Amino acid sequence: MKDEITREERVAGLKGMGCSRKRVEDARFTQGKGNYVDDIKLPGMLHGDFVRSPYAHARVKSINIDAAMALPGVVAVLTAKDLEPLNLHWMPTLAGDKQMVLADGKVLFQGQEVAFVVASDRYIAADAVELVEVDYEELEVLVDPFKSLESDVVLREDLDPKAPGAHGPRKHHNHIFTWEVGEEVATNQVIDNAEVVAESEMYYHRTHPCPLETCGSVASMDKVNGKLTVYGTFQAPHVVRTVASLLSGIEEHNIRVVSPDIGGGFGNKVGVYPGYICSIVASIVTGVPVKWVEDRMENLMSTAFARDYWMKGKISATKEGKITGLHCHVTADHGAFDACADPTKFPAGFMNICTGSYDIPVAYLGVDGVYTNKAPGGVSYRCSFRVTEAVYFIERMIEVLAIELNMDAAELRRINFIRKEQFPYTAALGWEYDSGDYHTAWDKVLKAVDYDGLRVEQAERVQAFKRGETRKLMGIGLSFFTEIVGAGPVKNCDILGMGMFDSCEIRIHPTGSAVARLGTISQGQGHATTFAQILATEIGLSAESITIEEGDTDTAPYGLGTYGSRSTPVAGAAAAMAGRKIRAKAQMIAAYLLEVHDNDVEFDVDRFVVKGAPERFKTMKEIAYAAYNQAIPGLEPGLEAVSYYDPPNMTYPFGAYVCVMDIDVDTGVPEIRRFYALDDCGTRINPMVIEGQIHGGLTEALAVALGQEIAYDDMGNVKTGTLMDFFLPTAWEVPNYETDFTVTPSPHHPIGAKGVGESPHVGGVPCFSNAVQDAFRPFGNRHTNMPHDHWRIWQTANDLGLHG
Amino acid sequence: MIPAAFEYYRPTDMEGVIALLQEHGDDARVIAGGHSLIPMMKLRMAEVPHLIDLQAIEGLSGITVADGTISIGAMTTQHDIINSASLAAAAPIMKEAALQIADPQVRYMGTVGGNVANGDPGNDMPGLMQCLNAKFHLTGPDGDRAVDARDFYEAAYMTEREGEEVLTAVSFAAPVGGYAYEKQKRKIGDYATAAAAVQISKADGKVAAASIAMTNLSDTPVWSQTAGAALVGADCGEAAVKAAVTAMLSDIDPTEDNRGPVAFKRHAAGIVLGRAIARAWSRA
């Protein structure tokens, strides 16, 4: 047989790894043809809506539902009393705590779910919510975690104050846990005897992932066949199925959980919310489907905040700037219930990556979790578990140390980077970094932006400012981050006992196309595009001929879902491994068809060729057909494979960012002149998708650094409950990002990929913040807290005496 | 974010509107572009059992410039303002201001009448109208009347307009001299942290007349007569601007909110005003 097309053309035809294949999802999204939870309409479906607490802390003395029930169209009003016989008035949280589904005797945060109204139409449900009369007795409100730890007011009356919590002993009735990593005594000794020590306290404010689509679910209990179907905004549909089964007693095979199209998750959709439970219970009670979809204010007020970390650091170094030790303590405000979404053994997530990209010999981290009268949550908003907090902490400590040393912050980083030859590198707080080449990345970026030139310009600007010729300062924000993603090895990572492996199942059809199903679920990341590319390269069929399906637990293999940049590191690895199983069988089929020994054929792009005789080959399409129409001795018919992948280690993407900013000291308005982002996510599957992820993550970083905040007043009222006040940047506020890359593959991942969805957020926040703070460094600024909105920037300038 | 039930009316003449307003009293309201009213209804902060749409009434929109007088129909959208060549020529401050209101989607719907009648201290048009010394034309059961923009605002959401009156148009003399609308906001689509409308005319290198109003720094727009007077006769140099700013700062009364504390707002107000004066003067 003669081959008409070249090998390059065959490679290009696969649309495999490394090409910027267009996203297959976009055709439907850009035409408004997506299918989100709120698009699901089932026959006879009822609508649920919540009565929510206006108070942050109050006793619920009585609930009167009579007027609401009298409204035509209202089917039911559920309260904790109705859920109690089912033992569903409380639910377990991912963090080993429990949370009220509906207020049981008291409310602990503004917006807490008090009663669930079920009505024939969404408007009637909203009207009925107003008719439910709740009698509250206000209690003292605790919004400050430090005050909470000293207060006599007991927030969680359901907990025995003496009994340990899920993560060990509790020191106070409002204390949740203490988590310690590293060597405190040794660290303190080093710091106490160090030549130079820098200290800083910083508050990483509470914010919210705020996906465009809010959370919601449609539950449908089929009483005839006993099957419960739940459609919902779930980043981890299989875990939801298991939890739903454990809570409801319905056997797991009788529960089908479906995540349809998800309009962004960013961590907001990892947890289990009262709305999901209530829609399920309401459907079980009424026997018809029940939909619940929260509105924007409910989303911001009640489902899963992020951050809210009070961090205190000490870093020591030699006079030359070599870091010798790091001490970090965090007071973590978890709100009313500990509903953080972290692997079970990590109550502060991977905060112990806080030694960052630096070779720090000894370190200590202590975290105290605290209850307050705020919404529960503590999810990883576009980052792996608490990694934004960790990277912000270390990147601020580096800046403060540079000030203490009177040294250039870029040079200080360079001196302390883990060197290329040190990988795999075990950090002082335990993690084993898989691979990295930090110096190369750093130097590339500094050269690209002409860092030295920028510093000269900045110095000139300061002089001009002092002479009264300008009112604008210039800030150069630096950040170098190491992410820790791809959770994770089953030996130390689980969620509610489920090991954090992931999975892929492939079926090759006779005509040489395929369907692959994975345990993850895309929320906009483009899995249907990129996973098909991995498989195309692995099995030699075009990505265009491979359908990717996720999110339906009746069809997809069990997996732990999508968050923490784990899809490519874990499910992507499973895809590659499953692809290799397909290839192994295909090799045997090819050898049979070519009448040679198995070892005499080898894989080449889209076919197996006889070694040394490339004109003798069988394409994967031919092999697929043969798998179904030939009786091959010793081989079962068909061509399918499944892989459950337990990663041997996390992956450690990294990157180097620089932001150049002008700041108007009089109005506090920052103007981003330049943002340069170099990311190393290992092997690059689709450069265009990577770029999109980076733009998105940087934009959310800009949001968080420059204004995005869930703020409370002293009474526990949410002050930023709508998008008028909660900052969601638009194209107008976003600068033109310049992106760049290096490639340092992960040595343990089947294709060397590390994950990229969250890196830009992790690295971006400190970069924007450092730019603001750097502008004020020449005037004595050491640290100011985010968010750097106009008035806080103005306040910094004012505090430094820059307003004359 | 689900409004309470309401009756919807779409009368085709003003008599029909007024009859409905008379019939339902406080339970009725007119809706223009709906971009202030509908969000309030969805938040259930405004309950409007009877909603009267003005869209089908003839003659309520359009811009005329004649004999030095500009008249803008109540239902004229902010988008229309931006795209009117005659208005841009006769009163360029209108376009400069309208471009700083909300975002294009809101501007396609939001009307001049709604913006000035709303009484929200955050709306940009009220201060602008005071700067231009506009008249608001009202019609009601007792006939037509005109109220000076400078006399129209009593407190947040409280205006001179009677509940049964409809605002039909705004009019003002074509301004002379230089102009500027300067606004500080947190992001696109945001109301002002501070905004200033300034018109300055020049004679012999000196300020002949000046009119200055600011937005979102009190519970009503603030037209400061003394601030304008501080510029008259001066060359708009540092001292004069400082005097104008000082005068304005004693007339505003900002409150703390998510945009910042009072001290910041007062400082920003001074800066925004200073910049507006400088730009208006440079164009005078």
Ligand SMILES: Cc1cc2nc3c(=O)[nH]c(=O)nc-3n(C[C@H](O)[C@H](O)[C@H](O)COP(=O)(O)OP(=O)(O)OC[C@H]3O[C@@H](n4cnc5c(N)ncnc54)[C@H](O)[C@@H]3O)c2cc1C
């Ligand atoms: C996201 C967003 C951002 C915005 N940002 C800004 C901004 O930066 N600056 C700004 O100025 N505005 C802003 N707005 C408001 C916008 O400009 C509104 O459209 C405008 O304030 C009201 O005009 P409307 O036609 O929509 O009025 P409606 O919402 O229809 O009505 C507002 C009120 O005025 C009354 N009313 C309307 N027309 C009449 C009339 N002819 N006679 C008597 N009463 C009447 C109504 O009964 C109602 O009480 C924003 C709105 C949104 C949604």
